[in-house]
Amino acid sequence: MSHRIIFHIDVNSAYLSWEAVHRLQHGDTLDLRTVPSVVGGDPVTRHGIVLTKSIPAKKYDIQTGESIFSAKAKCPELIIVPPNYSLYMQCSRAFGDILREYSPQVEQYSIDEYFLDFTQMGRLHNDPVATAYMIKDRIKEELGFTVNVGVSTNKLLAKMASELKKPDRVHTIFPHEMADKMWILPIEELFMVGRATAKKLRSRAINTIDALAHADLKWVKLFL
Known part of the structure; x- marks a missing residue:
């Protein structure tokens, strides 16, 4: 290949997905991913914070990092699972092992993310996008949980690609696709732009x- 090809592989709602798969494998009939549920805190005392949430829980505006007490107030039927x-x-190790079958150059970025x-x-896999789909499907079939795979020419674009529509997707953001796929996104979705930085940028009409x-x-550096 004449240029770098980087994958970013990110588990969808990692802690909750792993809990759901584990419980289903041990006889539970309820898939936590299909109902309003969160991992975090103590389900009895309602202390602690939300570490991760199911897609149905997002409909109640439950946020990662908010208190269990607040989340339960938004959704009284919320299922709370301790971590x-x-x-x-x-x-994490299991899906990392699968990735190493496709390249010796695998870097763990966090417990649920790898580059x-x-x-x-x-020379072994001609089409990187087809290989990304192969990896995604293998993880789902063999381990039971879903991932998003972003494909690009560097880590930033690969990570941005993996954050596009979820779950269980493969996305690309190659340099020639940036204008159509990345530039249209709200400033908050740019990797490493936090709330405080986004607020400063929006105050200068950088939305x-x-x-x-x-x-x-030079102008941007003056107020950041």
């Missing part, structure tokens, strides 16, 4: 990634 970190480490450098693997990309860098 099981030893299980999550096992699941994979596919650049030198063209999209496109606006920031075309802003004068």
